[in-house]
Amino acid sequence: xxxxxxxxxxxxxxxxxxxxxxxxxxxxxxxxxxxxxxxxxxxxxxxxxxxxxxxxxxxxxxxxxxxxxxxxxxxxxxxxxxxxxxxxxxxxxxxxxxxxxxxxxxxxxxxxxxxxxxxxxxxxxxxxxxxxxxxxxxxxxxxxxxxxxxxxxxxxxxxxxxxxxxxxxxxxxxxxxxxxxxxxxxxxxxxxxxxxxxxxxxxxxxxxxxxxxxxxxxxxxxxxxxxxxxxxxxxxxxxxxxxxxxxxxxxxxxxxxxxxxxxxxxxxxxxxxxxxxxxxxxxxxxxxxxxxxxxxxxxxxxxxxxxxxxxxxxxxxxxxxxxxxxxxxxxxxxxxxxxxxxxxxxxxxxxxxxxxxxx
Amino acid sequence: xxxxxxxxxxxxxxxxxxxxxxxxxxxxxxxxxxxxxxxxxxxxxxxxxxxxxxxxxxxxxxxxxxxx
Numbered sequence: 001x002x003x004x005x006x007x008x009x010x011x012x013x014x015x016x017x018x019x020x021x022x023x024x025x026x027x028x029x030x031x032x033x034x035x036x037x038x039x040x041x042x043x044x045x046x047x048x049x050x051x052x053x054x055x056x057x058x059x060x061x062x063x064x065x066x067x068x069x070x071x072x073x074x075x076x077x078x079x080x081x082x083x084x085x086x087x088x089x090x091x092x093x094x095x096x097x098x099x100x101x102x103x104x105x106x107x108x109x110x111x112x113x114x115x116x117x118x119x120x121x122x123x124x125x126x127x128x129x130x131x132x133x134x135x136x137x138x139x140x141x142x143x144x145x146x147x148x149x150x151x152x153x154x155x156x157x158x159x160x161x162x163x164x165x166x167x168x169x170x171x172x173x174x175x176x177x178x179x180x181x182x183x184x185x186x187x188x189x190x191x192x193x194x195x196x197x198x199x200x201x202x203x204x205x206x207x208x209x210x211x212x213x214x215x216x217x218x219x220x221x222x223x224x225x226x227x228x229x230x231x232x233x234x235x236x237x238x239x240x241x242x243x244x245x246x247x248x249x250x251x252x253x254x255x256x257x258x259x260x261x262x263x264x265x266x267x268x269x270x271x272x273x274x275x276x277x278x279x280x281x282x283x284x285x286x287x288x289x290x291x292x293x294x295x296x297x298x299x300x301x302x303x304x305x306x307x308x309x310x311x312x313x314x315x316x317x318x319x320x321x322x323x324x325x326x327x328x329x330x331x332x333x334x335x336x337x338x339x340x341x342x343x344x345x346x347x348x349x350x351x352x353x354x355x356x357x358x359x
Numbered sequence: 360x361x362x363x364x365x366x367x368x369x370x371x372x373x374x375x376x377x378x379x380x381x382x383x384x385x386x387x388x389x390x391x392x393x394x395x396x397x398x399x400x401x402x403x404x405x406x407x408x409x410x411x412x413x414x415x416x417x418x419x420x421x422x423x424x425x426x427x
Contacts, residue, residue: 031398033398033399033402035399035402037406047402049398067402134377135377135379136380137377137378167415169415169416175378175383175386177378178378178382178383178385178386179385179386181386181391181393183393185416185417186416187415187416188415189414189415225413225414225415227413227414227415227416228416229416229417231393233391233393235385235386235388235390235391243388243390243391245393245395249413249416249417251413251414251415251416253412255412257412257413259411259412259413261413261417265395267390267395275390277395277396283407283411283413285411285412285413288412308409308410308411308412309412312411312412314407314410314411316403316407318403320395320396320399322396327396327399329396329399331403333406335410350403350406352398352399352402354396354398354399
């Protein structure tokens with residue numbers, strides 16, 4: 001009887017709501033990570049990170065994390081545009097937030113993310129709130145993010161551009177049954193300012209002349225987008241318990257970029273507190289309206305050589321192992337560019353490790 | 360009209376069978392969290408955000424140029 005009561009109490013405390021994790025569930029912990037990204041476009045990014053999560057009382061949680069991207073690149077994208085040699089640079093990101101839950105069914109939060117590079121600074125200020133309804137079977141979450149970007153140039157001290165963005169995200173999570181969640185997310189963004197890359201030049205071909213003219217990249221100042229996501233999370237009752245999730249995301253913006261993303265993830269315990277996970281992601285995107293592989297004769301008002309604005313496909317897969325405080329992931333990604341003559345494919349290997357140590 | 364359709368859809372979903380707190384043991388399993396591994400998943404999202412043209416609806420991806 002006592003065991004049953006303890007079990008029921010534990011489930012009540014742990015389960016709570018339709019939300020993934022509540023403020024009351026959060027433990028004080030150190031976390032650290034190391035990630036290595038390397039691709040066949042001669043880009044390597046090593047990212048060490050560390051942080052701490054600290055509940056203050058029963059209703060307040062704060063966290064802070066620092067990550068550093070150490071980038072070494074000789075990408076075709078860089079070398080053919082502006083830089084005659086390899087590029088080495090650092091990006092430092094500080095991410096801190098606070099979450100407050102005055103009642104078990106209500107929570108508010110704020111977050112600040114600062115990112116600094118020698119020629120690029122980014123600031124993200126977020127605020128959000130959530131409420132659980134229908135006897136805590138459903139959660140509604142609203143968030144707003146203000147994005148401020150400042151773009152400089154390592155080769156031109158006078159270059160100074162900026163961009164301001166607004167993002168609204170509404171999420172709805174529903175418990176469908178004892179083993180299933182259903183999530184809906186709608187995300188709207190508006191970004192106004194400089195979107196191009198100061199190092200990227202666009203060649204203009206004159207069929208009557210062997211000379212090649214290169215001009216600065218220029219994209220529309222305003223970009224507005226809407227994305228919608230539907231996700232299901234389910235625990236399967238097979239002889240070996242496993243947990244699966246899958247989502248579809250659709251995206252469209254005022255630059256005429258349309259994309260579809262599909263994702264699936266499965267996790268199963270393989271004994272002694274060890275969990276094995278497998279994930280796959282497929283992404284397809286249509287080109288921006290003004291993207292051309294080659295611009296001929298005239299200099300159009302909007303032009304880009306950014307391959308990420310052309311048609312492309314991404315295939316990504318990863319295996320994850322989680323054991324106690326440790327989590328490790330080995331992944332591979334292949335980016336295929338439908339209309340980028342300088343490079344048709346880009347393949348990458350990604351290794352990530354992380355630890356979360358309660359204290 | 361679209362707002363009305365969304366409201367109706369949400370109302371239909373909200374009418375799903377109520378699951379009581381003591382019936383949520385499986386739902387509370389860490390493997391049911393989203394994202395499953397926040398640190399790794401956020402870095403993945405950052406990677407995709409700087410290498411693809413789409414953004415939003417999945418999770419915060421931080422800032423930065425990500426020009427490479």
